[in-house]
Amino acid sequence: MTERIDHTLRGRWTTEQAQLPPHALTWLHARIGTGAGAVTPARPPAVPDSALGDAARTALDDVVGPGHVRVDPGSRLGRAGGLSYLDLLRQRGDGDLAVPDAVVLPGTPEEVTEVLKTCVEHDVAVVPFGGGTSVVGGVTALRGDKAAVIALDLARLDRLVSVDPVSRLAVLQAGLTAPEADRLLAAHGFTLGHVPQSYERATVGGFAATRSAGQASSGYGRFEDLVEGVRLSTPVGEWRLGAAPASAAGPDLKQLVVGSEGAFGVITEVGVRLRPRPAVERYEGFFVDGWARGADVVRDLAQRRVLADVTRLSDVDESEVSLALAGGWKTTALKAYLRARGIGRPCLLVLGWHGRDRQEVRRRRRETLRGVEAVRLGTPLGEAWRHGRFNGPRQRDALLEAGVCVETLETAAHWSRLSELRTAVRGALVDALGDGCLVMCHISHAYETGASLYFTVLAARDADDPVRQWQVAKAAAGEAIAGLGTITHHHAVGTDHAPYLEGEVGALGVDVLASVKRALDPTGVLNPGKLIPGRTLAGGSPPAGLASRDDR
């Protein structure tokens, strides 16, 4: 049976947005060895009958009101997983797609708490669902040991609750998408400044639940830096945090809720730090010679604390692809020009500054560029990046259609290990996917002590078992990361990184997370199978944390 997928509440990338330029597809087919013009159409996934019992459904109806509990296949399919490559494959008919038994749409934080209590009573698992943009299985509709599973869609929690212009604070409801939040804040002269690639769909609650980072986080901070307060619904009641801009009142429990991925509760409102909307934005492109030199430039900016708001360094391969896709004689001429300027291995550096006026942007730009050795290509290259900044997720359906295996993964490490980490992950991916694959990498977030690495992988899709093909590659990358960096810099844990969590936070770390979950979610209805790994080890040795790294 073919189902019409209902994405009406969230919207999905339109077909128009998903187009790829023909010359790019041609170039890509030649590069990774897929047959040009190959088309692998999707097979619509099967939708099982809803397992939600009548009593549970009636009770949920009573809480959220009629029309806000949906069991039609279209609504359920529209919340069946997120946007990882594996999710997309499953939605196209490859592998088993987990479909929620119902979609429940509460209208207030109080209703969210009531829904959770109802689900405890009726043995129903709850998957909080915001923009549905998780790329790590964070919204996969797993039911764990429960009788049924619902997607708790927060779309109706879409209010700007309050604005405090003096303190530059706002309280936003969790279901607001980033563009909606920015539109509401713009009326007060403010912005979140949080622009991940998922910006168009992702929600405020999702940002907080996953410790999101955005393209301008070098300037505005990671989302956890923006969070000044949270309101959380749990099966044992409501929890609010956020008394002051800073506190020494014990451990920072806000930072326990931020990143809890729906396993401890459902974030319903977030108090966020605001910045004035910038009147001026300027993006510029530069080239530096080779990865090592480029990373040194970014490190210097971070350690001098003069990073641009957007700071993004592509490695040679990613820069090469950017130039190839731009296409034609201009690329050839640019390469010749760069060679003449001493740049044989061009690495693209995009810098972007925001400010209240031209003077401020000029001043900040001068501070950033003081002493930086790079060839300046001007604003057109920077604007080209800005223009295409959300294209990645938009184009994935088209790439899948064209027989391509396309996925991203990311990590972060301290500066002294960053190049080793890049080489290791790259090598692991090429080993797993074959020489034909294309592995590109960039730094998109820099800190005084280290930086993130973001990899984009393109390969010819294995026709027989595309799910397994990527699982093998992802596992190889995970092995390469272990001991050098974090398992995830901003994609979160979900199902896909859960097996690696103990390696990063230790057996005691997993014990602590499990103890917090028992306190807040005693029957385990919340997002089963996410974040906290099923334990295979009893005890285990401590992980390789920074403290006591004896490498003086």
Add this chain to the structure above:
Amino acid sequence: MTERIDHTLRGRWTTEQAQLPPHALTWLHARIGTGAGAVTPARPPAVPDSALGDAARTALDDVVGPGHVRVDPGSRLGRAGGLSYLDLLRQRGDGDLAVPDAVVLPGTPEEVTEVLKTCVEHDVAVVPFGGGTSVVGGVTALRGDKAAVIALDLARLDRLVSVDPVSRLAVLQAGLTAPEADRLLAAHGFTLGHVPQSYERATVGGFAATRSAGQASSGYGRFEDLVEGVRLSTPVGEWRLGAAPASAAGPDLKQLVVGSEGAFGVITEVGVRLRPRPAVERYEGFFVDGWARGADVVRDLAQRRVLADVTRLSDVDESEVSLALAGGWKTTALKAYLRARGIGRPCLLVLGWHGRDRQEVRRRRRETLRGVEAVRLGTPLGEAWRHGRFNGPRQRDALLEAGVCVETLETAAHWSRLSELRTAVRGALVDALGDGCLVMCHISHAYETGASLYFTVLAARDADDPVRQWQVAKAAAGEAIAGLGTITHHHAVGTDHAPYLEGEVGALGVDVLASVKRALDPTGVLNPGKLIPGRTLAGGSPPAGLASRDDR
């Protein structure tokens, strides 16, 4: 029996340092109404026999080696509490002084873990002891329901474990005092930049355990911002955290250890972010007219993100005292000058910039002062502040000797509530201590969304029940803070703030802390009575967190 208190491992403020200038004492006696020249000498406290059993002592000896388990009264008295006014009163013979049954000095992180296991076996409570500078009862030797209590003195954990100059990271052992840490790091060209008033005695482990903030935290960040990794000994084993400069691998568990005040484990090593040692420091004094205008200036600096490294605004009363203690005709002349410049209610603003050279300091200073309306008094006033920056704790013994009740307390709030909070706390303290008392306040830490308030209180000490006198005043201040700000910005919770913790983090917050403690310290040997309040309420309503503050 008079005991000689053994402070040899830590040092205590010397008598020479503790002197107060005679004119200051005269002025103070006149101002708060104590009898000039009154002397109230200390009565040496009684030291009970050690309750540590022979078997426990032998087992501890086996772990740390002979000579590192001390039961002599002098050693025990030297670790009987911290440096709060109530601690000092008790150490002078007013009220009951809790004296540990032994002082245990492990030499390695592994020995710390073994000591904890031994204490579990022998039913002994453990109070981690660094510099002993807690002002909230954090190191009070409470035994809870255990048979005995030891002070676990970390003084022998004094190694710089590693330095990574590329990533600007170091791993420091917990027992290093701030000056020792800075001396070791200086050899590599780095500094922590962490300078609380307790700098001379406080330790790296204590900074992390209490979420410390320092006088230069506006520039260098609070200590929790510096922590990149921790190594924790717990009764159930070791726990290490800190894989990367930033991570989305679930909740930030580092921020659960930072601020855990010895209740979850003993921090043995800390991975910290470093900054280059500044070659140039410049401190300047300014005056602004009145608190409200002064607070607006600081808020503007924070929100423009051009704060000086040291940014400190005194209210009218604190500024008045500073001028009075400077003394003589110069004060009168200065006041006349300020009046002529339109400043009738002078508030002192001290700003300090650090940099690698004069150019950098000049550049940063220009950015800070752009558009600021204040009367500049130049570097002598700034240098005077720097010269006296550690005097507060040094002078307290002398003030106690002179019959003065002297204490500080602090909070923080969002900008829109800051003046209301200052007025409320000030009023509560004056109501409790009488009109004669002196209540001074300053902002020492500013953020984009709010700031800290630091109060210093001086009053004539109640001769009959000085402990009760301060407890009443402190409780009144706590009531005034509730709902407006945090119970503590950087002094931590200890015993003194524990009753207020539930008001800030909610009943669920206390449940979560208790569940984490059960996971890491199942028998409750670690620092009983600190941080986690004894529960008086079952459940309770959610606290007034920022999220959902409906004050649009």
